[in-house]
Amino acid sequence: MNLRRFLLTCTLLIAACGKTSDKPASASKVTIGVSLLTLQNPFFKVIGDNIAAEAAKHGYEALVVSADGDVARQSNQMKDFIVKKAAAIVLSPADSKGIVPVIQEANAAGIPVFTVDIPCNEPGVKIVTQVATDNFGGGKMAAHAMIEALKGQGGKIGVLDMKQVESCILRVKGFKEVLAAHNATASQKIEIVSELDCGGANDKGYKATEDMLQAQPDLVGIFAINDPGALGARGALEKAGKADKVMIIGFDGQPEGKQAIKDGKIYADPIQFPDKMGIEVVRAFMRHSKGEDLPAQMLIPTSLYRKADGAADPALK
Structure with missing residues (x-):
């Protein structure tokens, strides 16, 4: 090798060594394992799609799978990610306690x-950060919406919950806190007389509402922890001929939920931003991978969506 060629080779090597990138050395082979509560719910599909898109921008491949609400299935999915030596694991726990091991x-x-979306606040685990909606604040917002919908009138209401999921527990907790404060001074009190599990699904929300109406035929309101549960409640109320007598407050802001709000079938939703969640959790991983300390929680506030918002929403019919 002559001297000129040798010097040129050294220059190229030095230039190559000087380059920096946040992409992994073998980007196409490095994965972020993602196990979401259920991809049957469009909300989680949006989260998964945005995780995959944002991860690709940084040279990672996101392997997104559905736990289908089954903690045993989710545990097996996570074990598979561990065997594959994933660069990181992102999950929305099917059961915040059951997923601990x-x-x-x-x-x-x-x-x-x-x-x-769904946190895991159990002792004995290390979570880098929890990227989620401010579910407690959203629950408080839902209670204010219920008070507004009832226009100063009291009465009996039901709650369609999902007690095994931490985010839903927080929503109901925030809801109850505001109602308790309201009832402390209001002459017309709003009383929660029934709490049933809707499974976060339309069919289970329908059945739970049927059961609720049989036991409490004089309900004036229902708070459902998500849009599928709220839409199931609406179906049961329509069948019972009580659709115009019971105010429904949902949660999420899925397209179907927003359309129902525009159509007057649901009064309002504290809406979430699943696209932001998906993007932010990948960005959190990138910050962590560079040695940055992150807060224990990164919460995204909800926004209350009413009929007027639906009327002005170009995405709706």
């Missing part, structure tokens, strides 16, 4: 774990 396995393997 496999999170601990990921911790022991040195794989950073993030939660999205």
Whole structure:
């Protein structure tokens, strides 16, 4: 090799070594394992799609799978991510307590774990950060919407909940806190007389509402922890001929929920921003991978969506 060629080779090597990138050395082979509560719910599909898109921008491949609400299935999915030596694991727990052992396995393997939408606040696990809606604040917003919808009147209301999911627990907790404060001074009190599990699904919300109406035929309101549950409640109320007598407050802001609000079938929703969640959890991983300390929670506020918002929404019919 002559001297000129040698010097040119050294220059190219130095230039190559000087380049920096936030992409992994073998980007196409490095994955972020993502196990979401259920991809049957459009809300989680939006989260998964945005995680995949944002991860691709940074040279990672997101392997997005559905737990279908089954903690055993989710545990097996996480074990698979651990075996594959995923760069990170993102999950929305199907059961915040039941998922603890496999999170601990990921911790022991040195794989950073993030939660999205549904937190895991159980002791004994290491979560880098929890990217989620401010569910407690959203629950408080839902209660204010219920008070507004009833126009100063009291009465009996029901709650369609999902007690195994932490985010839903927080929504109901916030809802109850505001109602308690309202009832402390209001002459017309709003009384929660029934709490039933809607499974976060339309069919279960329908059945739970039927059961609720049989036991409490004089309900004036229902708070459902998500849009599928609220839409199921609406169906049951229509069948019972009580659709115009019971105010429904949902949660989420899925397209179907927003359309129902515009059509006057649901009074209002504290809406979430699943696209932001998906993007922010990947950005949180990138910040963590560069050694940055992150807060324990990264909460995204809700916004109350009423009929007037639906009327002005160009995405709706």
